[in-house]
Structures are given as structure tokens and as C-alpha cells.
Amino acid sequence: MSFDIAKSLNIRKDIHSFIEHYRNKLNELFCERNNENELLTNRGIPPYLLREVMECNPLSTFIPEEYNGRGAITSEALSMLEASSYQSLPLSLMMGINGALFLQPLANYGSEKAKSTIFKEFLHRKNMGGLMITEPDFGSDALRMQTGFQYQENSKSYKIDGLKHWAGLTGWADYWLITAREVDKNGELSRDIGFFIHDSSNGGIDVQEYYKNLGLYMLPYGKNKINIEVPQSHRLEPQTTGVTMMLDILHRSRLQFPGMSTGHLKRMLDEALEHCRTRIVGGMSLFKYDQVKERLAKLQSYFTISSAMSYFTSTNVPLDKNTSRMDVAANSIKSVVTDYMQEASQSLLQLVGAKGYRLDHIAGRAVVDSRPFQIFEGSNDILYQQISESILKMMRKSKETNLYKFLKDYSLTENAAEHFKDMLNFEVDFKMAQRKLVQLGRALGRMVSMEMTIKLGESGFNSDMISNSLKVVKSEIHSLFSTYSFAESAAIIDHYGDDSSWLEFVKSK
Template identity: 75%
Template sequence: MDAIKPASVKKSLNDFINEYQNKLSELFTERNEENELVNNRGLPPYVMRQILDCKPLSTFIPSEHGGRGAYTAEALTMLETTSYQSLPLSLMMGINGALFLQPLANYGHDQAQAEVFKRFILDNNMGGLMITEPDFGSDALKMQTGFSQKDQQGNYKIEGLKHWAGLTGWADYWLITARGMDNEGNLGRDIGFFVHDSSKGGIEVEEYYKNLGLLMLPYGKNRIDITVSEEYRLQPKSTGVKMMLDILHRSRLQFPGMSTGYLRRIMDEAIEHCRDRYVGGKSLFNYDQVKERLANLQSYFTVSSAMAYFTSTNVSMEKDTSKMDVAANSIKSVITDYMHEASQSLMQLVGAKGYRLDHIAGRSLVDSRPFQIFEGSNDILYQQISESVLKSMRKSKVNNLYHFLKDYSLTEHAADHFKDQLDFEVDYKMAQRKLVQLGRAIGRMVSLNMTIKLGESGFNSDLIANSIKSIKSEINGLVARYASEAQADIIDEYQPDSSWLQLMRT
């Protein structure tokens, strides 16, 4: 296999990242106008070719197949380097890595791995994942795409309709999900994953979507009618549903790779602007409200760094992440909330000129927003965090929230900061909105726990201290909201007496 390794794969991590970083800087700022690259749909072929020539996706490929070894820290470092320059490009790399290459490495047949990895290394191929369907987004387990029983040659027939798959029309390979179908056409409960070579046809793009942000990535609606051999079906270690959980959790756990570089860029842009911008005869940097926004941006970056450190030290390629739902859902939901809040703060600090698509503030606003939706809507993930914690509380027969969280591995270092606020018995029958509110608080406690652990490892102590203050203030507010009894309701028939004009006296 050494014969197919390009020179870039054999370099040290520092040399590899530095050369990749320099190439991105050259392509996005020196040879091209950055705004033209990120505000036009797609990427010029020569730009995409030179990016892939640096072999960034080799960080997701095992060494026996010509890659750099599929080390989590290397993959996250590559994503961080990419997202500092371009968040959409980082998402493109993340889709390829976490949602195609890693599942293939963990569950693929030797034959499929050998062919696909070789084409990624030598031919700069790309791959994506198709799960979502027009009528089944968050309710993925009810997908209608089905696969029929094998024929005499050992092939599967797969038919269905998928949409919102990143790299629509671009990917050389697709990982496609489907449910087993019996002879009567009834769909089963388990999920199958199939690797399909786009050059073999069978995937028709029915529509390209005019997505609001992330213009670099094509999205659309795809009609599936393909045949896949047994060697190109992923093999779960138990069930297909558990395999899907492992794939999705692993991807969510790696979001800090994309978020850390992005948040560093937003933080750098905001600090530079505030230092150079004078209002009322003094730099924006000297205004107290501005300082609060900048401190929050630094906190977001610090939390993201803590999450990246957690994933890199706890999630190897071989680790089964199917049961890491609380950690994965906390990381994904909290850090994507922070990403969008960071873009809102940069927009506020920059002012009117930031409200332009060709300014990084306006661009970041529309590019960061979908991160709160795809791979699990944050509202749903927060609810799932609460439900998972409550399930563990029942199992351990601990009803007091503080008593449970102080001994819970993901919050044990953070819980003591909130002893008074969390010292209450939980209501296992709480309303859905309460589950979401509690999940937001627990997710940030998990984040605080990771931040404390990062500080103990030697990270910048000033950033850690400020971040702890910021997260504690946020959690206090969330817990207070959760404890509040006031709950507004929807008024179905709101029209009567709802016109202010009718109240005016002639």
C-alpha cells in the first residue's frame, strides 16, 4: 500500500497542516477574491482540485489504505484549519469524512474499502450520505426508501427518494440508507447502508435547491433506483439502527473540528474591527458592552476547543459511540448554538456593513444557521439529552438532580458550581418544553465540565477562567427559566378582539 501514498500523507502533522493552511490562504485570499469563492454556488474546478491535491481527506483514511491513519485529533485539526478559511468547505470535508469515509472504515467490506479509499487517495474522489427524505426528516427511522432481497448474484435493489444530501450531483460515491422490504412490499424496522458508485448511474437529480447559505455545497432532490452488490453493503456489528446511531453520534462528536476554526475566525475579525473602529472619540474595544460580546466570543472558542480535546482523547476510530448520546448531542447542539450566536454578535459589532452577503458577518449568519438544524434539530437533541439523563436517574433510583449530576461522569466537575440551583426533585412527567429547557442547561453543564478538564490539561488559564464565568451565568439563567411556572400557550382562535384599530375612538 505504500506505493499509493502521496508525499503529503507521509509528512508530519505540523508540516501537513501548514502546507494545507498555506494553500487555502493562497486560494481564498491571494489568487482569488474570497467573497467570490464563498458567495457563488459551487467552487471553480481548479480550486477544488488544488484543495484535494493537499489530501485533507487522508486524515480520515486508515494507513493500510494509503491514508494518514484515521486519527481523530488529525481529522479535527484538518477541519479546524479548513473552517478558519471557509465554513462551507469545512462542512464539505466533514461530510466526506464523518459521514462517508469513517462509516466505510468501520463497517465496510475489504473489497469496498480497497477500491474506494484508493480512488480517494489517487483520484481525489468525494462521497456523501443520503438519509433524509422529503416526508421523513427528523423521523428518519420511517424512511420509505427500501431495498429488496438479494437476487441470485447477491445484489440488492434499492429504490426511493432522498433530499438535502450535501454534494448532490458532485459526489463520486454515496452511502445510501434504506429499510428492508419483504415480498409483499412491507418495510421492516432495521436500516441498511449501501455504498454506490455514481458512475454506475441510478441516481437522478430531480431538483437542485436554491439553499440560502452554504452556497459552496450543492443540495437537491435525488431519485434512487440502483443495484448494489453484497460487498458494498455495510456490515453492522449488531443492528443497522445501532450502526446508524454510531455514525451520527461520531459525526456530532466531531463538530468541534468545524466550529473551533470558525469561532477563532469570528473572534479574530471582531477583535480587529473593535480595535480599529472609533466611536465617540474612543475605540469600540473600550466600551463595556462591546467587551461583554468579545468575552462571549472568546468563551465560545474556548468551549469549542474543550470539546475538540474531549473528542480527540475519548473517541478513537475503533470506539463504538452508539451509546454516547448525551455527549454527542450536547456537543452538537451547544456548539452550533454558539456558532450562530457568534455570527449575530459579529454582525452587531460591525454594524450596517456587516449586513452584506459579501461581508464575513452577513455570510456567517446564513452559513452557521443550518448547523442548528441538520444532523438533528437542536430542539430535539436538547429534549433527548433530558430524556437520557432522566432515564439514567430512574435506573439509579436518584430523584435529586444535583445528587445525580455530581456523580455523573459528564458533569461531575461542573455540578458543584450549581448545588443550590439544582437541589430539587425532578418531575419525570414534565412538559416537552421543560425537557428542552432542562436539556439546554444540562448540555451547557456538560460543556462546562469539558472546559474545566481542558483547563486542567494546561490550556490558557485566562481563557478558561473567563469561559467558566460566561457558562455559569448562562446556566443560571437557563435553570431559572426551567424553574419558572409561567408557560404561555397558543390561542387557536385569536382573531376576536385582536385588532388594535377597532379600539381607536373616532
């Protein structure tokens, strides 16, 4: 056996041991020593529990080897997120925020001084970090943020003022990655974006309000007034522009959503299978009903497709790859898999019935905890529109108007497109309405997901699960293209109150 192969096998064994130890610790903390339902229905997380979780060094999977981390290997980070989300979706999100939205941007764009100090703090003092982009008046329209910065020559630092909200770990994070636009001498904000690392121990961030978030009780969110000074060494250094750097950071994060979703979907599947096998209805196991089997088959397909996405990201997105142009892959993964997370949660709730409609039941919690994943880091409606716009832009550039001809030669759909030749064989309308862009994007996102599932099947993954998953996603795509092709569109009726009270038309006897 060659040295390289032996080393590879040792690394593989090591990550399995690492994840198994981490998984056992989570099971001990959430199931053996505590009541999982009580932990996840109370706001916040007990300090001792967080301390013991962090003693496993889960965030070391995001830290490069030269800084004594595990190497920032994508597959390791996703495996850690998967183990976390199987036990607790909020915990997995906490790890994802720290890793994808703080540690990875620091690794790729931070100064040597910032990296050497902060990585050490995370490994030895179990520090945590978060990202502040969103502002109360500028959510999805992030490029119009009003937080501004000015460079101060005397102190070699940046003065930053603004208002941020919905930052996960509000009031908790030891470090913040904060976005702002430069204020020029006329008081105008520039078009580009700057990223700055702030040490919370230096003060300057005032939590004005803690939000009573509907789900994800473990994580604190709120509104933060920013008035800070950041040393020059703690500004991230873009390779080109700040906007491109932001795209790389957000796309990389979206590409890693399958780490969180795969564990959650596996938990939904396992809970559903266990319930259906043991629940007796009408004298037989719930598992034997055909409609139940359809729901379970969909749950299993969601888990398989999410696994395919994890495989895609792990094999195509190393830490040093710039993802700023991977918009179709990133937006497809994030939007489709978060839709599946919510659908799987709703399906488990439907199968469990009344007792699942409780916050202290896994089904009820799953519904409210998975819902915001369809909103944050890009609302899915917007991402589906952007998928269509990206495809149409590439079609214009290649002077191709036939959707099938383009998709069969596009790397993210080349195999999947062959299954829909007749359906895709039409000339696209480059000026289609926004709702049509969203409808088309839903179908295209699932075609990209189907392509990833086909590639996972080629790797040797369970062939029966691949086959069933392809059937489920093909059915979805057929349905979505049917909706897209439907010519009639409903319109909003202004002043709908006129003649719209049914009681007025009931004739009294």
C-alpha cells in the same frame, strides 16, 4: 529518548507541518489568488480551486494507515476541519461530510473489498462521498424512511428504490452512502436500517431538483430519485443492528462538530477583535466600550469551549470506539456548539454594523452559513429534549430522583455540578412537559460543556481563557435554570384573529 516517545514527537511534528501546508494553500487560494467574498457568494466552487485543495489530501486524515491514509487519528481530522472552517465554513462542511458521514462509516463497517477500492480512489483520484438519509416526508423521523431495498439472489446485489433530499454534494459525490429499509415478501418495510455504498458512475440517481439553499452556497443540495443496484460487497456490515450502526455514525459525526466550529469561532473572534481595535466611535476605539468587551469576552469563551470539545473528542473517541451510547456527549456537543456558532456570527454582525449586513461580508455570510448547523444532523430543540430524556432514564435506572446527587456522580458533569449545588438540589419531575425537557436540556448541555472546559484547563490550556469561559457558561446555566424553574407557561391561542386587530380599537375623533 525512547523509540515510542520519539515516534510520537515525529507524528506530532508531521501533523503540524501537514496542517500548516494546508492552511497556507487555503490562504493562497481564498485570499491571495481570488477574492474570498466573490468565491463564497457564488454558487458552487471553481473546479481548479477544488482540485488544488484536494491535492493537499485533506481527506487522508480520515483514512486508516493500512490503506495509505494518515491513520484516521481523530485529532488530525479535527485539526484539518478547523483549518478549513477558519477560511471557509462551507469548505469545512464539505470535508466533514466526506469524512464523518462516508469515510469513517466505510472504515468501521465496510467490507475489505469496498475499503481497498474506495480508499484508493479517494487518495489518488480525489473522489468525494456523501450520505443520504433524509427524505421529503421523513426528516427528523428517519426511522420511518420509505426508501426500500430487496436482495436479488441471481445477481448477488440489492435493488434500492426511494426518494432522498438535502444530501450535501448532490450531483457531485462520486460515492453515496444510502440508507433504506428491507422490503419483505408482503411489500412491508422492516424496522431495521441498511446502509449501502453506491458508485455514482453506475447511474441510477436522478437529481430531480437543485435547491436554492439560503447559505452554504459552495455546497449543492437537492432532491434525488433513487433507483439503483448495489453489489453485496457494498453493504455496510453492522456489529449488531442497522439502527445501532446509524446511531454510531451520527453520534461520531456530532462529536466531531467542534472541528468545524472551532475554526469558525476563531475566525469570528479574530474578525471582531480587528474591527473593534480599528473602529473609532465617539472619539475612542470601539474596543474600549464595556458592552463591546462583554461581546468579545463571550466570543472568546465560545472559542475556548469549542476547543475543549475538540480536546474531549480527540482524547475519548478513536475511530474504533463505538459511540452508539454516547448520546449525551454527542448531543450536548452538537447542540451547544452550533448555538454558539450562530450567536458568535450574530455578535460579529452587531459589532460591525451596517456593512456587515451584506452577503459579501464575512459577518453576513457567517450568519446564514452557520444557521443550518442548528438544524441538520438533529434539530437542536430535539437534541436538547433527548439530552434530558437520557439523563432522566439514567436517574430512573439508578433510582435517584435528586438532580444534584445524580449529576455530581455522573462522569460528564461531576466537576461542573459542584458549582450549582443549591440550584440543582431538587427532585425532578419524570413526567415534565416537552418544553421543560428542552429547557432542562439546554442547561444540561452547557453543564457537559463546562465539564469539558474544566478538563481542558487541567491539561494546561490558557488558564485566563478557561477562567473567563467558565464565568460565561456559569452565567448561561444560571439563566437557563431560572427559565426552567419559572412555573407559568404560555399557550397558543387558537383562532387568534378574534379581537386581535388593534385598529378596531382606535376610537375615531
